[in-house]
Amino acid sequence: MTLLGSALHRSDSAAKVDGSARYTEDFQPDGLLHCAVVRSPLASARILGVDTARAADVPGVVRILTAADLPDRRWGTVIRDQPVLARDVVRFAGEPIALIAAESKAAANQAAELVELRLDPLPASVTMADALREDAWPVHEGQPNRREAARVRRGDVDACMLDAPFVVTTRIESHRVHQGYIEPRATLAEPDGAGGIAVTTASQAPFVVRQGLAALLDLPMSKISVRVPALGGGFGGKLHLGLAPLAAVTCLATGRPVRVVCSRAEDMRAGNPRENSIVELTSAVDRSGRILARRAVVYLDSGAYAFDTPMIASIAALMGTGPYRVDAIDLTAVPVATNTCPTGSFRGPSGPQMVYAVETHMNEIAAAAGLSPTEIRRRNLLRSGDRGPSGELLPDVTMGECLELAARRLEEWRRDEPAAGRGRRRGYGLACAWWLTSGAPAGATVTMNEDGTATVTTGGTEIGTGAVVVGVAALVADTLGLPLERVTVRSGSTDVGPYDSGSKGSRTLFGVGNAALMAAEAVAGQLRDEAAEQLEAAPEDLVLADGRVSVRGLPQASVAIADLVVGAINRTGPVVGTGRFRGAPIPLEGSILDGMRFDAFNEATFHCHAAEIELDPETGRIEVLRYLAVHEIGTVLNPDGARGQVEGGVVQGLGYALSEVLDVGADGTVRNADLVDYRLPTIADIPRQIETVFVAGHPGPSGPRGAKGIGEAPVIIPAAAIGAALRDILGDQPRALPFDPIRVAAFLDGVDETRQP
Amino acid sequence: MSKIIVYRLFDLLRRMLSRKGRGGVLPGVGEFDGMTRFRCNGEDRQVGRFDERLLIDVLREDLRLTGTKLGCGTGDCGACTVLLDGRPVNSCLVYAVECVAREVETVERVSQDDAGRILAEELVAAGAVQCGICTPGVLVMATSLVRSNPTPDRADIETALSGNLCRCTGYLPIVRAVEAAARRVADQREPA
Ligand code: FES
Ligand code: FES
Numbered sequence: 001m002t003l004l005g006s007a008l009h010r011s012d013s014a015a016k017v018d019g020s021a022r023y024t025e026d027f028q029p030d031g032l033l034h035c036a037v038v039r040s041p042l043a044s045a046r047i048l049g050v051d052t053a054r055a056a057d058v059p060g061v062v063r064i065l066t067a068a069d070l071p072d073r074r075w076g077t078v079i080r081d082q083p084v085l086a087r088d089v090v091r092f093a094g095e096p097i098a099l100i101a102a103e104s105k106a107a108a109n110q111a112a113e114l115v116e117l118r119l120d121p122l123p124a125s126v127t128m129a130d131a132l133r134e135d136a137w138p139v140h141e142g143q144p145n146r147r148e149a150a151r152v153r154r155g156d157v158d159a160c161m162l163d164a165p166f167v168v169t170t171r172i173e174s175h176r177v178h179q180g181y182i183e184p185r186a187t188l189a190e191p192d193g194a195g196g197i198a199v200t201t202a203s204q205a206p207f208v209v210r211q212g213l214a215a216l217l218d219l220p221m222s223k224i225s226v227r228v229p230a231l232g233g234g235f236g237g238k239l240h241l242g243l244a245p246l247a248a249v250t251c252l253a254t255g256r257p258v259r260v261v262c263s264r265a266e267d268m269r270a271g272n273p274r275e276n277s278i279v280e281l282t283s284a285v286d287r288s289g290r291i292l293a294r295r296a297v298v299y300l301d302s303g304a305y306a307f308d309t310p311m312i313a314s315i316a317a318l319m320g321t322g323p324y325r326v327d328a329i330d331l332t333a334v335p336v337a338t339n340t341c342p343t344g345s346f347r348g349p350s351g352p353q354m355v356y357a358v359e360t361h362m363n364e365i366a367a368a369a370g371l372s373p374t375e376i377r378r379r380n381l382l383r384s385g386d387r388g389p390s391g392e393l394l395p396d397v398t399m400g401e402c403l404e405l406a407a408r409r410l411e412e413w414r415r416d417e418p419a420a421g422r423g424r425r426r427g428y429g430l431a432c433a434w435w436l437t438s439g440a441p442a443g444a445t446v447t448m449n450e451d452g453t454a455t456v457t458t459g460g461t462e463i464g465t466g467a468v469v470v471g472v473a474a475l476v477a478d479t480l481g482l483p484l485e486r487v488t489v490r491s492g493s494t495d496v497g498p499y500d501s502g503s504k505g506s507r508t509l510f511g512v513g514n515a516a517l518m519a520a521e522a523v524a525g526q527l528r529d530e531a532a533e534q535l536e537a538a539p540e541d542l543v544l545a546d547g548r549v550s551v552r553g554l555p556q557a558s559v560a561i562a563d564l565v566v567g568a569i570n571r572t573g574p575v576v577g578t579g580r581f582r583g584a585p586i587p588l589e590g591s592i593l594d595g596m597r598f599d600a601f602n603e604a605t606f607h608c609h610a611a612e613i614e615l616d617p618e619t620g621r622i623e624v625l626r627y628l629a630v631h632e633i634g635t636v637l638n639p640d641g642a643r644g645q646v647e648g649g650v651v652q653g654l655g656y657a658l659s660e661v662l663d664v665g666a667d668g669t670v671r672n673a674d675l676v677d678y679r680l681p682t683i684a685d686i687p688r689q690i691e692t693v694f695v696a697g698h699p700g701p702s703g704p705r706g707a708k709g710i711g712e713a714p715v716i717i718p719a720a721a722i723g724a725a726l727r728d729i730l731g732d733q734p735r736a737l738p739f740d741p742i743r744v745a746a747f748l749d750g751v752d753e754t755r756q757p
Numbered sequence: 758m759s760k761i762i763v764y765r766l767f768d769l770l771r772r773m774l775s776r777k778g779r780g781g782v783l784p785g786v787g788e789f790d791g792m793t794r795f796r797c798n799g800e801d802r803q804v805g806r807f808d809e810r811l812l813i814d815v816l817r818e819d820l821r822l823t824g825t826k827l828g829c830g831t832g833d834c835g836a837c838t839v840l841l842d843g844r845p846v847n848s849c850l851v852y853a854v855e856c857v858a859r860e861v862e863t864v865e866r867v868s869q870d871d872a873g874r875i876l877a878e879e880l881v882a883a884g885a886v887q888c889g890i891c892t893p894g895v896l897v898m899a900t901s902l903v904r905s906n907p908t909p910d911r912a913d914i915e916t917a918l919s920g921n922l923c924r925c926t927g928y929l930p931i932v933r934a935v936e937a938a939a940r941r942v943a944d945q946r947e948p949a
Contacts, residue, residue: 018824183826233888641884648887648924683919
C-alpha cells in the first residue's frame, strides 16, 4: 500500500487545461439541429393553445414539438408526475411547453419568440405559507400540497417535554440556492445507425437517463446508449433525465442529430435548485445539558413536481438530531408542493439547513443550560456503540475527536487574535455534523492487456472530483502492483462499463471503488494462477509488485505481468475480472419509520468546522479570515483529491451562507437568473486560509481499503460555523439564511445592544 | 453601413456591461469589405461575410476551437476568455466582426506558449483542475496576468481572476498555481 494515500497524478488534467478535453457541447456532428425551448412565463395557467404557425415559417426551422407530439407519460425520481412538455396546465414559470429544432441556434431562438402561447392564468401557491393554507390553490388538482411526510420516531417525546427542566425551541428559515455548475446542462442525441439512439449528455447518472428514456419512449434499453464525456460539474443538478427526452424525441422524429442546451438563464429558472425550507426543532433538556428528547418538523419546498424531494425529506428527518445522542425522537419532514421550479438534489441534500438549524439549536440549548458551545456538544455527542435516529448501530464514532481538534484550534486563534480592522469585530465559532456514504450499486470490470497495462471499465461518472480517474485507478493499480499510469479507467457510458447508480451520495469512490477492487482481485487471482504455473510456486506465495509477479522472499523468481497476460491468453483465456457492489442492508432497531425512502447513514462520516470571521457592523459584511475543516472519512486514499473536495465544498458552503440566494418573486418567477445578481463566490471572496485535517486511524469497514465518502459533507457545515461565530460576536445569531450584508444589517438592528460585550 | 452602426451600438452596450477590457475598435469603415477576417492562433482565418455571430460561436463552430467554453453568455463567468490583440476579453461579448484585422489567441495556443505552458503545468500540479470547464478561461486570464505582471501578489491575482468563476476548487489551488507559475516565469526572465 505505497500508492494509496500518496500524492497521485491526475491523468485527465492536462487535456482539460489545454482545451482538448471534450464536453457535451464540444461535439458537433454533421447535420446537427439546434434547439430552443419555449417555456411558460407564468407560474400557474391553463394552456388554451400553442400556436406554432409563425414559428414554423422561420427559415431553417425543421421541427416543432408540443405535448401533442409526445406520448402522455410522466417521469420523476420517486413519483412519476412530471410531463416532458407541459400538457393542459403549467405549474411553474419556466416549465417547458414547446421545443423548436432548427438548422441554427439563431433560427431556433427566433422561432421560439414567435410561438404564441395562449395561457389562461390560474391562481397559484407560490410560497410554502400559501401552499399550506386551508384554502390553498392545489398545485396538482385533487391532491394536497402537503405531500407524504417522512417520519422517524422512538421513545416518548411528549412525556420528556412535560417533565424536562428546560424546553428549547428553534425555528430556522432557509433559502433556495442553485448548484451553479459552470457547464450548463446540455444533451446531444444522434441516430446510432442501427435503429437506436446514442445520447451524449452532461449527466451524473447515465444509467438513470437510459432507464428514463426507455420508459418514456417505449424503446428497449439495448437500443439506447448514453455516454457522459467530460462533465463540467453537476453537484446534484445533473442527476436526472434533464434535456434528454427533448433531444431524443426530436432525434427520433427527424432522424438527425439534435442538441439541446440550456442558456444560463434557463438553467437558473428551470434547473432544480436546493429547496428553501423551514426547520422547527424543540428539545427537552435536563439540568446537566443532556438532551432528553427532540421533536423536528421540517417543511421542504418541493416546487411543482415531486422530483427528489421525497428522498430528500427522508434525509432531512434523519438529520434532525445532528451527531448527538437523543433517545426520544419524533422527526418529521414534509415536502410541500408550490408553483415554483421543482427543487432537487444539491450536494448534501437538506444538509446545510439541517446542520444550521441543529447547530443553532445546540447553541441555544448551551445558553439555556449555562454551558459553552463546546461543552454542550461534548455532553451530547454520539459515541461508538450508540444507535442513530433510525436505529442504525454506529460502531465507530469519531465526532468527539473532530470536535476537540477544532475547539483547540479555535482557542489558539482567539489567543493570537490580531487587532481587528477599524470598527470591525472578530468572532469565532464551530459546528459539528455527520453525513452518509451511500451504498448504492456499482459495477466495474478490469481487463489486463497484453502489454501489461490494465483497463478498468465502469458506468460510474467522473464528475470532476477525481474519484474515478484517480481514486478507482489507484485502487486497481495498488491491487495489481502496477504503476498508476499503467491503469486507464473508461467510464461514464452505458455501453462501456457495467451499471452504476451515479455520482451522488458521496459514494463514487466508495461504490465504484468496491466494485473495481473486486474485479481487480479476480484479475490478481488469475495472474497468480498463471504465474504459479510458470514459476512452479503456490499461488498464495506470489506477490504482485512493480509490474511483476514474484515468489515471496525470492525476488529473482519473478515474471513480468505482460508475459503472464500473453501466457494466460494462450493457455486458459484472457485475464479479465468483473466486480459488483451494493452496500449490505443495515439492520435497524428500536425506531418506527414511516415514509422513509432512505434510512441509514451506511458508512457514517464525522466532521467539525471552525471559522474566524470579521463583521463590519456598519455594512453587515462578514469576512471569513481563517477556516478549519476537520473530517473523519475513513482511510484517505487520494489526499490531494480529498482536500480538493473539502476546499471546494467549504467555498460552496460559504456561498450558501453569505451570498447566494435564488430570488423567487411573488409571481413565482426567478428574479436573478444570471451570474451577476446570483452571487457565486469569486476568487476575491474566499478565506485567506482553509486548513484541512483528516482524522486518521478509523478505516470504514465496508469501504474499499477503508475509504468512506467525502463529496458532500464539506458543503453542509460552513453556514453553521459562520452562524456560531456571529453569535460569538453578538450573543445571538440569525434565524434566517443567508447572511448577506442586507439581512445581517437588518438582524443587527434587531439585536439588543445591551447584550453586546 | 447600417450594420456597422448596429455593431457599434451593441459593442458599446456590451462593453458597458462587461467587467473586462473592451472588445476593441472597429476597423476604419474604408478598409472593411464585409468579410470577417482575422488572425487566430497565428493563422489568417476568414469566417463569413457580414457575420453577425459572436466570437465564441465562430471559434467553436467554424474553427472548431472548442477549448473556449461557454458558461453563461453574458460576460459573468470568464470560461470563454481569449486574448484579443494580447488583451483578455470574454469572447461571448465580442462580435466576430469586431476582430477584423486583429489577432485572437485561444487556449489552444496560449497553453503552448512559454508562460501559458508553465501555467498549465502548475494548474495541474496544484490540483486546480477538477471538472475543468473553467480551466481554459483561467489559464488564458492568468497567462495574461503573468505576462504583464511578473510578480503578482495575492491581491493582483484576485483582481485579475475575479471574473473567472470556478465552482469546484474553491480557488485556493488556482491561487497557488498562479503564484508558482509567476515565480517560474520570473526566474526564466532573469538574465543568466
Ligand atoms: S461565457 Fe463568456 S463570460 Fe461566461
Ligand atoms: S474546475 Fe469545475 S468549475 Fe473550475
